[in-house]
Amino acid sequence: MAFLARLGAPVRGFLEFLGDQAHLVLRTLHAGLALRSGPLAVVGGQTSLQVRFTGLDAGWLVAGTALLLGAVTLIQAFSQLSGLGAENYIGTLMVVIILRELGPLLTAVLVIGRSATAIAAELGTMQLNGEVDALAAHGVDPYQYLLLPRWLGVLVAVFALVVFFDAAALGGGFLVARLKYGVTWGFFMGSVRQALSNLDFAAALLKVFFFAGAITFHACHFGLRVRRSQTEIPQAVTLTVVSALVAVFVLDGLIAAFFYF
Amino acid sequence: MIQARGLACDSPEGQPLVEGLDLALRRGGNLLVTGTSGSGKSRLLKVLAGLERPRRGEVRVGDIAVWPGDGALALAGHVRVGFAFATGGLLSNLSLADNVALPLRFLGVPGAAAARRAAAALERLGLGSVSHLRPHAVGGSARKHANLARVLALEPELVLLDGPLEGLDAPDRGAALEVVRAWAGDPACTLVVATEDADPFVGLRADHLRMGPAPAPMEPT
Numbered sequence: 429m430a431f432l433a434r435l436g437a438p439v440r441g442f443l444e445f446l447g448d449q450a451h452l453v454l455r456t457l458h459a460g461l462a463l464r465s466g467p468l469a470v471v472g473g474q475t476s477l478q479v480r481f482t483g484l485d486a487g488w489l490v491a492g493t494a495l496l497l498g499a500v501t502l503i504q505a506f507s508q509l510s511g512l513g514a515e516n517y518i519g520t521l522m523v524v525i526i527l528r529e530l531g532p533l534l535t536a537v538l539v540i541g542r543s544a545t546a547i548a549a550e551l552g553t554m555q556l557n558g559e560v561d562a563l564a565a566h567g568v569d570p571y572q573y574l575l576l577p578r579w580l581g582v583l584v585a586v587f588a589l590v591v592f593f594d595a596a597a598l599g600g601g602f603l604v605a606r607l608k609y610g611v612t613w614g615f616f617m618g619s620v621r622q623a624l625s626n627l628d629f630a631a632a633l634l635k636v637f638f639f640a641g642a643i644t645f646h647a648c649h650f651g652l653r654v655r656r657s658q659t660e661i662p663q664a665v666t667l668t669v670v671s672a673l674v675a676v677f678v679l680d681g682l683i684a685a686f687f688y689f
Numbered sequence: 690m691i692q693a694r695g696l697a698c699d700s701p702e703g704q705p706l707v708e709g710l711d712l713a714l715r716r717g718g719n720l721l722v723t724g725t726s727g728s729g730k731s732r733l734l735k736v737l738a739g740l741e742r743p744r745r746g747e748v749r750v751g752d753i754a755v756w757p758g759d760g761a762l763a764l765a766g767h768v769r770v771g772f773a774f775a776t777g778g779l780l781s782n783l784s785l786a787d788n789v790a791l792p793l794r795f796l797g798v799p800g801a802a803a804a805r806r807a808a809a810a811l812e813r814l815g816l817g818s819v820s821h822l823r824p825h826a827v828g829g830s831a832r833k834h835a836n837l838a839r840v841l842a843l844e845p846e847l848v849l850l851d852g853p854l855e856g857l858d859a860p861d862r863g864a865a866l867e868v869v870r871a872w873a874g875d876p877a878c879t880l881v882v883a884t885e886d887a888d889p890f891v892g893l894r895a896d897h898l899r900m901g902p903a904p905a906p907m908e909p910t
Contacts, residue, residue, distance in 0.1 A: 466797035558777035565772035566792035
């Protein structure tokens with residue numbers, strides 16, 4: 429029996445985690461729908477702070493990473509496919525590798541590294557300082573004041589960053605194509621446009637929505653679980669990173685399978 | 690205003706603190722909870738406010754089920770509760786003025802009116818000149834007073850104070866005590882004070898609950 433219990437414990441733990449995530453999402457959705465005009469301005473202010481931190485402040489990091497990635501992708505492609513008419517596949521390569529997969533995925537990884545860690549640490553510290561209790565005691569719904577703005581802020585920021593990432597990666601790819609083969613901007617974009625389909629836009633939007641949710645609610649779950657000591661905060665941050673990364677990769681795989689398999 | 694039945698709660702380490710407590714406090718009534726450090730006063734206050742789930746028992750505030758139930762969230766929009774914490778409790782990324790005004794905004798008070806009420810409450814507790822500072826930039830007594838100011842600005846129906854005078858020097862104690870006495874004399878306000886030292890509250894007309902070190906059934910006297 430002890431052996432079976434040991435086998436079942438991780439499964440039970442995982443199911444409890446999923447249940448807690450569902451609870452957080454539903455309570456936050458409910459809190460959003462119940463929002464009255466009074467707190468709306470406060471929640472709006474908090475949301476714009478989150479957009480600034482997660483989106484605007486990460487702009488240069490995302491742009492630099494994407495530019496290099498776009499350039500490196502085409503450098504590698506050309507080095508392997510030279511002589512096979514690689515320039516004819518520029519659009520397909522950029523769409524399949526960058527826009528479909530690496531754009532949303534790497535943006536999510538950067539947001540997990542910058543923002544999910546910050547959210548988990550901030551909420552953990554607030555728990556220890558009794559700030560979350562103080563909010564609830566005085567009629568300030570923590571789902572409205574803490575979770576909803578973070579979710580909305582991360583959602584808007586991830587959407588903007590994915591668009592920014594894709595644009596910068598296309599720019600990096602174009603630079604290489606231009607220098608290597610003298611490809612014109614019109615030919616490059618025409619090739620990309622030809623390879624793009626409505627399915628790609630739908631898949632990207634779905635990824636943005638689910639990645640933003642997974643990042644926010646993993647960070648909130650582990651941050652709000654901090655109870656007694658400051659040593660729990662780095663543990664919460666580590667768990668957030670590992671768990672959110674796994675969730676994002678799993679979601680990416682599921683969406684790719686759903687749309688392209 | 691508060692009804693508790695068969696209440697049992699433990700310390701965070703799982704040690705029983707309260708066992709089988711029945712409590713009834715009418716609207717406008719006052720209750721003084723005394724006991725040594727670690728006897729469970731703060732825990733009891735948090736259970737009554739809906740912040741900590743009891744191991745067993747029921748709590749109703751203003752005829753709304755808090756436990757079993759949604760805890761403090763069940764009271765939002767129904768009963769105005771003010772809770773002054775012994776330590777912490779102020780949002781570290783907001784100024785003292787914004788800390789005091791935040792619950793008012795969630796009550797639906799417009800921004801300008803909330804700022805006016807917050808400023809008046811902070812001024813009454815001598816914090817007018819530091820109201821723009823964040824909690825980490827002011828001293829411990831100012832943080833305690835800011836906790837009281839937040840409760841004051843809210844004009845609550847139920848006030849829960851955890852060690853409101855602890856760690857304060859004589860002038861600050863005087864200012865805090867004056868505010869506490871005003872709540873105690875207000876028939877629209879129900880007051881619960883948890884303290885180790887009952888002496889400063891001698892003149893207060895209040896029921897008295899003594900928390901013992903050992904878990905035993907308790908009745909208010």
